[in-house]
Amino acid sequence: MTHPGEITRRQLLRRIGMTAFVAGPGAGLLSACATAGTGGEPTAAPATSIPASANPKNPFGVDAKKPLEVVIFSGGYSDAYAKDLHEELYKKAYPGVTVKHNATQQIGTQLRPRFVAGDPPDVLNNSGPDSMDLAALAAEGHLADLAPLFDAPSVDDPAKKVRDTVTPAVLENAKVTGKDLVLNYTVSHRALWYNAKLFETKQWTVPATWEEFLALGEKAKAEGILLFAYPGQKGPYYQLWNVLYTAAKIGGNQVIIDIDNLVDNAWNAEPMKRAVTVWVDVQTKYGDKAYFGLDHTQTQVKQLQNKLLFYPVGSWVENEMVKDKPADFDYAIAPIPEVTGSDKMPYGAIQVGVGENFVVAAKGKNPQGGLEYLRLMLSKEGARGFTEKTQNLTVVNGAAEGVNLPAGLVSAAKAQDKAGQNIITEARFEGWYKELFDYGTEQINVVMAGRITPEKFCANMQKKADDVKNDDSVTKQTRSR
Structure with a gap:
C-alpha cells in the first residue's frame, strides 16, 4: 500500500x-x-x-x-x-x-x-x-x-x-x-547503509533475517569491525528513525500512524517495544559506547574506514561524504532484516x-x-x-x-x-510535535546506552505523547494513512 x-x-x-x-x-x-x-x-x-x-x-x-x-x-x-x-x-x-x-x-x-x-x-x-x-x-x-x-x-x-x-x-x-x-x-531513502565493496571482498551476504544479522555481527567482531553504530551527538535522531521504521516493519505502518495521531498507548505497542529491544541488544553485543560522543560526520568517517558495517541514515550521506570517500568504498542500501519471522511487512520494505x-x-x-x-x-x-x-x-x-x-x-x-508496494511510511510527528521528537532524540541515547530499559523508554515516550495530547495550546494533527 x-x-x-x-x-x-x-x-x-x-x-x-x-x-x-x-x-x-x-x-x-x-x-x-x-x-x-x-x-x-x-x-x-x-x-x-x-x-x-x-x-x-x-x-x-x-x-x-x-x-x-x-x-x-x-x-x-x-x-x-x-x-x-x-x-x-x-x-x-x-x-x-x-x-x-x-x-x-x-x-x-x-x-x-x-x-x-x-x-x-x-x-x-x-x-x-x-x-x-x-x-x-x-x-x-x-x-x-x-x-x-x-x-x-x-x-x-x-x-x-x-x-x-x-x-x-x-x-x-x-x-x-x-x-x-x-x-x-x-x-x-532511509535504511541501513553499508560498503558494498567491503562485502564483496569479504564475500559477505547482506542479512535478510535477524539471526543472519547477528551472525554477521560475530564475523565482523572477530575482525575488529562493529556491526552497527549511530552518532550520539548531532544525529541520535537517525537511530530514533531506525527504531520507528523497525517497529513499522514488525507491526505494519499503523504503528507509526498511531504514534503520529497520539493514539493512547501507541508507544507501548508490542512492535515498538520489540524494535527498541532488538536494537539495544545489538548495541550491547556489537556496539561501542564511544560513538555516543561522536557526531554524524565523525561516525561516517569511521564507516568509510570500515570500522563499522551498518549505519542508519538517509540518502544524503553519499554526497555529504563525497570528499572523504575512498576508492574502495561504494555506498549501498540494506533493508531492515526480518525481526520476528512473522513481521507484517516483508523483508525488503524500505522507507521512501x-x-x-x-x-x-x-x-x-x-x-x-x-x-x-x-x-x-x-x-x-x-x-x-x-x-x-x-x-x-x-x-x-x-x-x-x-x-x-x-x-x-x-x-x-x-x-x-524489490520493495514494490512495501514502503514504510514516514513518521510525521517530527514536524507536527517537535517537542516530542526532540525528547525522543534524547531518550534514544539513554536507552541505547543501557541506562533505562526498552520498556521504560516506551513508557517515557508515551508519557510525553500524553502531555502533548493533553496540552490545549498544541494544535493537533491527524492522518488516516
Missing part, C-alpha cells in the same frame, strides 16, 4: 520522468534531510490567487529593486546548489537584483531571534538538528501560503501549473494543519519519502521574491542542477533524465524495485 509522502519507484520514475540513467539499467532514486511541530491554530499569509492576466514569467509581481535574502542549511547538500545555481537563476530572471546568501548549521539558534524581531529572511531551508518548529512558526503567522506557488505557471511550460510538475507527495507533505506552508524538495524543507517568510521584506525563488528551484534547470551538484534527486518530474548517478543512488533504486 502506498501512503501520502511515500511513492513506489514505478510511480516516481513516471512522475519524475526518469526513463534512463547514464548510470545504467535499473538506476533510480534518492536524497534528503530532516525538519521540525507545536503551537496554536496556524495562520498563513493570505493566499492571493494568480490573476489570469498575470505575466507567466513573473506571476507574483516580483519587484527586481527589492533585495532577496536566502538562508540555507549547510549540511549534507552543502550550500553551493543555492549560491551557484538557484540564486543565479533568480538574478538572471531579475537583472540587477541583489541576493543576500547565508549558510549555517545553526538554523534555529540564528533565526529564532530574527523571526521574533520581525526580521526574517525571505527564504529559509529549515533543516538539520537545529531546525525550527514549523507548527509554531505557522501558529504565529510566520509562514507564507504556498498555494499560489503551486497554482502558478511552471517555468518550463506556462500551460502547466507548478503542482502538475512535481510528485504528488510534495502536495501531501506541504500541509501544516490543512494549509500549504512547506515545500519538500528532495526524494529520500520527500524531505528537505523550504519555507517563505510571510512577514519578510520580499515574500513575492521568496515564492518566485521556489518556483525557479522547481524548474527543470534548477532541479537538474541540484542533482548534478548533490547527487540527490528532487521532486521535479523529468529533471534527472540523463544525469550520471552514483552507486548509492543506483543501489537505492534497486532496493525500491
Whole structure:
C-alpha cells in the first residue's frame, strides 16, 4: 500500500520522468534531510490567487529593486546548489537584483531571534538538528501560503501549473494543519547503509533475517569491525528513525500512524517495544559506547574506514561524504532484516519519502521574491542542477533524465524495485510535535546506552505523547494513512 509522502519507484520514475540513467539499467532514486511541530491554530499569509492576466514569467509581481535574502542549511547538500545555481537563476530572471546568501548549521539558534524581531529572511531551508518548529512558526503567522506557488505557471511550460510538475507527495507533505506552508524538495531513502565493496571482498551476504544479522555481527567482531553504530551527538535522531521504521516493519505502518495521531498507548505497542529491544541488544553485543560522543560526520568517517558495517541514515550521506570517500568504498542500501519471522511487512520494505524543507517568510521584506525563488528551484534547470551538484534527486518530474548517478543512488533504486508496494511510511510527528521528537532524540541515547530499559523508554515516550495530547495550546494533527 502506498501512503501520502511515500511513492513506489514505478510511480516516481513516471512522475519524475526518469526513463534512463547514464548510470545504467535499473538506476533510480534518492536524497534528503530532516525538519521540525507545536503551537496554536496556524495562520498563513493570505493566499492571493494568480490573476489570469498575470505575466507567466513573473506571476507574483516580483519587484527586481527589492533585495532577496536566502538562508540555507549547510549540511549534507552543502550550500553551493543555492549560491551557484538557484540564486543565479533568480538574478538572471531579475537583472540587477541583489541576493543576500547565508549558510549555517545553526538554523534555529540564528533565526529564532530574527523571526521574533520581525526580521526574517525571505527564504529559509529549515533543516538539520537545529531546525525550527514549523507548527509554531505557522501558529504565529510566520509562514507564507504556498498555494499560489503551486497554482502558478511552471517555468518550463506556462500551460502547466507548478503542482502538475512535481510528485504528488510534495502536495501531501506541504500541509501544516490543512494549509500549504512547506515545500519538500528532495526524494529520500532511509535504511541501513553499508560498503558494498567491503562485502564483496569479504564475500559477505547482506542479512535478510535477524539471526543472519547477528551472525554477521560475530564475523565482523572477530575482525575488529562493529556491526552497527549511530552518532550520539548531532544525529541520535537517525537511530530514533531506525527504531520507528523497525517497529513499522514488525507491526505494519499503523504503528507509526498511531504514534503520529497520539493514539493512547501507541508507544507501548508490542512492535515498538520489540524494535527498541532488538536494537539495544545489538548495541550491547556489537556496539561501542564511544560513538555516543561522536557526531554524524565523525561516525561516517569511521564507516568509510570500515570500522563499522551498518549505519542508519538517509540518502544524503553519499554526497555529504563525497570528499572523504575512498576508492574502495561504494555506498549501498540494506533493508531492515526480518525481526520476528512473522513481521507484517516483508523483508525488503524500505522507507521512501520527500524531505528537505523550504519555507517563505510571510512577514519578510520580499515574500513575492521568496515564492518566485521556489518556483525557479522547481524548474527543470534548477532541479537538474541540484542533482548534478548533490547527487540527490528532487521532486521535479523529468529533471534527472540523463544525469550520471552514483552507486548509492543506483543501489537505492534497486532496493525500491524489490520493495514494490512495501514502503514504510514516514513518521510525521517530527514536524507536527517537535517537542516530542526532540525528547525522543534524547531518550534514544539513554536507552541505547543501557541506562533505562526498552520498556521504560516506551513508557517515557508515551508519557510525553500524553502531555502533548493533553496540552490545549498544541494544535493537533491527524492522518488516516
